[in-house]
Amino acid sequence: MRWLDVRRHSLTKKGATRGRGSHLSADGIALARLIGSGAGPYEHVVTSASPRAVETAVAMGCAVDDTVEMPSGYVPEEIPRHAQWGWAEPYRRLAEIVREGRAAAAVAEAHRAIWADTVGSVAEGGSALLVGHGGAIELALVACLPDAPHDTWGTPFAHCDGVRIGFTGGHFVGVEFHRAPRSPVRPD
Template identity: 60%
Template sequence: MRWLEIRRHAPTKKGVARGRGSHLSASGVGLARAVGAELGSFELVVTSASPRAIETAIAMGWAVDDAVDMPSGYVPGEVGHHDQWGWPQPYVRYAELLADGGGLAAVAAEHRKIWTEAVRSVPDGSGALIVSHGGSIEPALVSCLPDADHASWGTPFGHLDGVRLDFEDGRFTGARLHRAPGAPS
């Protein structure tokens, strides 16, 4: 069996200090260090091409093996920026939207492809880490486990929240969601 750990990037600077690419704040670096120390080892680390995702992996203690373009889960006409925070059951809502087969389904499929390629590239008995973005992780997770109890998954991913997916026989078979300690969302 292999596994895939997916984490949302750490908290970023705000206001004028934000800068291009939303660089991590000092508290974001500290939180990333704490979360990284708890995760164990990975054979492969992939991030989005965004500086905040790359910086998160490095602050967690990992060298980045690859940084790839990952499409946004905020799809005009389907999901607005941070809409998921207003939904009473976000993962159930994502399942409904994915069933419609629109642009969000295409985004989720692209993330699922990236995730699958990453976990397939590591040896059996090991795992890969992906650092990505809120609003993209959630629909991809639902896409990977369409028959799961989505109502039980709770809130969308805050900063450094994540999920560990089991991967067996060429497919994702289970998920354990993890919430970062005291992370602002």
């Protein structure tokens, strides 16, 4: 069995200081450091090409091996931006959308392929880390485990939330959610 840890990027700067690519805030760096202190080791680390994803992996204490352009999980006319936060059972709803086989299904498959390629590059028993974005992680997760009990998975991914998923025989198996700590200084 190989293991893939997937994390949503950490907290970003807001307002005029946000900048292009939404760089991490000081709170975001602190949160990623905290998460990184209990994570790994990783044989392979991949992030989206966005600075906030790369910065999250680095703040976690990881060297980034590769960056990948990852399509947005927000698909016009299928999944509006941040819609998953308003759904009572977001993963069940996303699985229904993926089963419809339209544009969101293609995005989910693109992410599933990136995840499989990332974890497939590590040795048996090894682990890889992928840092991505909210909206896309949830969509990819239902594509990786289409027959899982999606209605039991809870809330969408907040900053630095993660999942550990097994990979064997070319298929993803099992899922373990890792929610990042929430503090009063962290706006959600």
